[in-house]
Amino acid sequence: MMTRTQRRGRLAALAGALAVTITAAGCSSASPGLALADQQAVTAYMAAQFDGAFKKLDQELIKPRDEKSTVFWHGRFNERKTDKEIDVFRYQAADKAKPEPPAIFTKSRTSKDMKDNLDQYHPSGSEWDYLLLGERFRSLATTPWVRFPTFTPKDGFNVCLLTGVQTVCAMQDAMKATQKSSPAGLVKEYRQQADGTAELLTGVTLKSFVDARVLSFPEDFKKQMTPPMLESFLRTTVTMDPQGQLKKIEINGIVDKGGPKIEIQVGYEILGKATAKDFPPEPSPLDRTDLPDLNARKDFFNRLAAL
Incomplete structure (x- = not known):
């Protein structure tokens, strides 16, 4: 029979293993030579590690950040497909005692052939946003840039309204909805690498993915999704650095x-830390078309969406 000291030592060794899998239904059968009580203790410990790290995601998204990041999509529905990528630069002087309102610069594109790049810039604390039009959209203005009332107010800033970051928040919503419904077969796996990097491996149901609008599906597409399809899991991986800060989220399947x-x-x-050098200078009046109010902004974006 193990002594209490031996039991604690064995538990610590198992908890430090590279990967332990936890399913929503409970622990798996004990490994050969492993007492059932130890297996249950390890399962409970690792489940707590997963849940604790998962809860930190909310804090990670809303805290001030200086970062370069990229958001990418690939979707295929039978023979219809879409591909898109957005580079996001966000700077708030986060290392200062009182961070600044965010400066945000996003570069959005689907493919070189489409020539549909859109670069959007919000200077820190400004009441204006600037949009650099790709070749496909040049008919909308006589200048390279368009200026309009900002989507990013100085007060009441909501990071989940940012281009690109909207998708991250939707991914998180899909994960939360799946965890809450706890469907049969849901896997929660916590992995810790030797350097302290942690991975959370789980899944989201297609239903949660669609409901959260991670990708927008037309209504006629959604009507073709059968109940077994909606119950299917999409593999989900969250990677956090040794300090517990978010590095990557990916959903695929x-x-x-x-x-x-x-x-x-x-x-x-x-991808790294953003600095002031990552942001363009504010376009001069000679290089921009001004949209003076919210109605003009709405009309412009309606025309842009129609192209």
Whole structure:
């Protein structure tokens, strides 16, 4: 029989293993030579590690950040597909005692052939946003840039309204909805690497993914999704650095259960720290077209969406 000291030592060794899998239904059968009580203790410990790290995601998204990141989408519905990528630069002087209102610069594109890049810039504390039009959109203005009332107010800033970051928040909503519903077969796995990097491996159901609008599906597409398809899991990976800060979230998978074939790959990855040098100067009046109010802004974006 193990002594209490031996039991604690064995538990610590197991908890430090590279990966332990926890399913929503409970612990798996004990490994050969491992007492059931130890297996249950390890399972409970690692489940707590997963849940604790998962809860930190909310704090990670809303705190001031100086970062370069990229958001990417790949979606395929039978023969229809979409690919898009957005580079996001966000600077708030986060290391200061009182961070500044965010400066935000995003670069959005689908492919070189489409020539549909849109670069949007919000200077810190400004009442204006600036949009640099790709070749596809040049008919909307006589200047390279368009200026309009900001989407990013100085007070009441909501990070989940930022281009690109909207997708990260939607991914998190899909994860929360799946965790809350706790469907049969849901996996929660916590992995810790030797350097302290942690990975959370789980899944989101296609239903949660669609409801959270991580990707927007037309209504006629959604009507073709069968119940078995909506119950299918998409593999979800969250990577956090040794300090517990978010590094990457990715959702991917193929759903093919008696209906249309759907391929999904969506991810958000932090590439480094943004500095003031990553942002352009404010465009001069000679290089911009001004949209003076919210109605003009709405009309412009309606025309842009129609192209």
